[in-house]
Amino acid sequence: MMIDSDLDDELDAEFPAEAGGFDAEPITLQLNEEHCGQRLDKVVAGLVPQFSRSRLQQWFDEGHILVDGKPAKGKGTAYGDETVVVVPQPAPEDTAYTAEAMDLNIVYEDESIMVINKPAGLVVHPGSGNWSGTLLNGLLHHCPQLVSVPRAGIVHRLDKDTSGLMVVGKTLEAQTDLVRQLAARTVKREYFALVWGTPRDHGTIDSPISRHPKDRIKMAVSNAPLAKPAITHYELLETGELDRRPVSLVQCRLETGRTHQIRVHMQHLGYALVGDTVYGKPHLMPFFHRQALQARRLGLSHPATGEHMEWVVPLADDFAELLERAGIEEPEAV
CATH class of the missing domain: 3.30.2350.10 (Pseudouridine synthase)
Structure with a gap:
């Protein structure tokens, strides 16, 4: 049902119009030689553009992005042969x-x-x-x-x-x-x-x-x-x-x-x-x-x-x- 936005300003809100939960599987990335020497956070941001850089940086800081099975820092350098696993986390609005x-x-x-x-x-x-x-x-x-x-x-x-x-x-x-x-x-x-x-x-x-x-x-x-x-x-x-x-x-x-x-x-x-x-x-x-x-x-x-x-x-x-x-x-x- 659509609610006329001119009906009642008290209805204004900043949350999804329909109910829904957060359901995202871990994302596995295999780096190669073209990524060698680049910062990890820039590499990951380029490979998963559906997530903002600020959100990815938060996941780096909280240990939700793993490189070869271990939490990594976004400022680290990629060598080009790593396996990166991004474990998406829900944002509050999700x-x-x-x-x-x-x-x-x-x-x-x-x-x-x-x-x-x-x-x-x-x-x-x-x-x-x-x-x-x-x-x-x-x-x-x-x-x-x-x-x-x-x-x-x-x-x-x-x-x-x-x-x-x-x-x-x-x-x-x-x-x-x-x-x-x-x-x-x-x-x-x-x-x-x-x-x-x-x-x-x-x-x-x-x-x-x-x-x-x-x-x-x-x-x-x-x-x-x-x-x-x-x-x-x-x-x-x-x-x-x-x-x-x-x-x-x-x-x-x-x-x-x-x-x-x-x-x-x-x-x-x-x-x-x-x-x-x-x-x-x-x-x-x-x-x-x-x-x-x-x-x-x-x-x-x-x-x-x-x-x-x-x-x-x-x-x-x-x-x-x-x-x-x-x-x-x-x-x-x-």
């Missing part, structure tokens, strides 16, 4: 779809879907720097049949340090239906965010978002041709103080799902999230160890039955403690 035992906070599960309350600190799916220990790895352990579903059923994501509700499609049919619901903007996604300052009572931020022109790890409100539509509705719930500075608890409802959407939109209004190290103010960082953001409510039509279903979770303990410090009571679920 095993991104490995099942890993993990404690998952499952709020709801049936044959079609699974709703998870993701803790802060958990990466949703493999990518650069996080090829294991992700929610995807835990999903594959809990539900092995997800290996045959693209992205292990994931249809949207939360940032690593955002807590809260996510839905996973356990079958291809369920995943396809959930993707269509997201495209139609009928999935209800409500977040609680604690921001610096006091925004007005309510409003809608309808501002396109694209990659920041100077900082590639950030997103930004933009009118550039490639910027994608982004709409966030917000409502001021309560106000308080941290270090005698005003803070506000706001409820945000997403129509679209752009990367960092709430963080970018609220910062654009001048109300950065407490604890946000990317979009917040550095001198205000010590008050919280992550962005104060939680996906608190999720509503959708069940892919198999069409029944409308909703889930609400309490704030994560650290978020609840932060509100208490600010003198704000957690609103009751309605």
Whole structure:
């Protein structure tokens, strides 16, 4: 199944689209006189061009390339009559779809879907720097049949340090239906965010978002041709103080799902999230160890039955403690 890249930036990932393992047999190379006097690493690189030089150098360093049965150094010299055995090793991304035992906070599960309350600190799916220990790895352990579903059923994501509700499609049919619901903007996604300052009572931020022109790890409100539509509705719930500075608890409802959407939109209004190290103010960082953001409510039509279903979770303990410090009571679920 192809997922429209314009549907939801939260789907962006850097791991293979389909499940797969690493399976490579040792490669035996017989050197000859034309290789005499050359450096071993250059000879091997020329004979196995399917692997990068940096990867081969790592295998030399780790003893996975043998010359006449013994580990060799890449800087050594070839004599032209050696037998070289290259024992390929998996790169981290080659095993991104490995099942890993993990404690998952499952709020709801049936044959079609699974709703998870993701803790802060958990990466949703493999990518650069996080090829294991992700929610995807835990999903594959809990539900092995997800290996045959693209992205292990994931249809949207939360940032690593955002807590809260996510839905996973356990079958291809369920995943396809959930993707269509997201495209139609009928999935209800409500977040609680604690921001610096006091925004007005309510409003809608309808501002396109694209990659920041100077900082590639950030997103930004933009009118550039490639910027994608982004709409966030917000409502001021309560106000308080941290270090005698005003803070506000706001409820945000997403129509679209752009990367960092709430963080970018609220910062654009001048109300950065407490604890946000990317979009917040550095001198205000010590008050919280992550962005104060939680996906608190999720509503959708069940892919198999069409029944409308909703889930609400309490704030994560650290978020609840932060509100208490600010003198704000957690609103009751309605």
